[in-house]
Amino acid sequence: MTSRHPNPWSAASVAEAHFSAVLPLDFTAFFMQHHRAYLRYACLQLDEEREAETVVEDVFAELAADWSEVLRQPNVPAYAMAALKEAIAQRMPKHKRQPFVASAAFAAARKASRAQLNILESQLGLYAAIARLPERQYDVIVLRFVLGYNPKQVAHIMGVTYATVRSHISGARRRLARELRIAWEEPQEEEQA
Known part of the structure; x- marks a missing residue:
């Protein structure tokens, strides 16, 4: 990664993102708690860091766009994990796991x-x-x-x-x-x- 782009794998870059200025604070907290774990999980499934980053960022973008609906779910972490797994499954239908x-x-x-x-x-x-x-x-x-x-x-x-x-x-x-x-x-x- 170039120096212009923060490393999404480091916890420090997530903390430096300052999402709270534009996104709800509870979404920002959820993102900071789960982002690294989701990246690691996706990378292990897809075997490619860039693809994993894309999938995870897409999932978090969808969650952010529908955050008020996500919060109405009975279990937000389970709902988000299911969204991540669905996005991963769409990227690897031929050779699952x-x-x-x-x-x-x-x-x-x-x-x-x-x-x-x-x-x-x-x-x-x-x-x-x-x-x-x-x-x-x-x-x-x-x-x-x-x-x-x-x-x-x-x-x-x-x-x-x-x-x-x-x-x-x-x-x-x-x-x-x-x-x-x-x-x-x-x-x-x-x-x-």
Whole structure:
């Protein structure tokens, strides 16, 4: 990115945007809370930063244009996440969830040493299995374990309860263990952090 354009991936650029001068304060707060997470999620799905930026900016533009209607929704974060997922789905109808497998594997490979590259091969199977999870479990696992948000943040981003996130994590872990043919015992209480 050139120096003329702020980096949309940095939290500082979002804070510098000063949207409150032209947009409702509650929209600005929502934007600042969700923008980075939406960008990271979209990039993982689309495997291209510019495309992800376009999708996320389009979604936020639509939300801003209809903000009074959005606020009448029973669950604003869930409504916005659904809008994001719909916009992403429109951009990748032919290979649904396939970029995720390659993106997640590539991100792991960038961080891997030669000794860890053997692990990467098994991670490819894991990422492919994650891509086959039911939609809500998939979203929770991607946000929690691939993008690294804690369970409370995942609940906030998705507009669901903390208990729902824990339930989806538990169900996804059981399904993944079954599909990958590994022994699984339900862990003790997960950190709320």
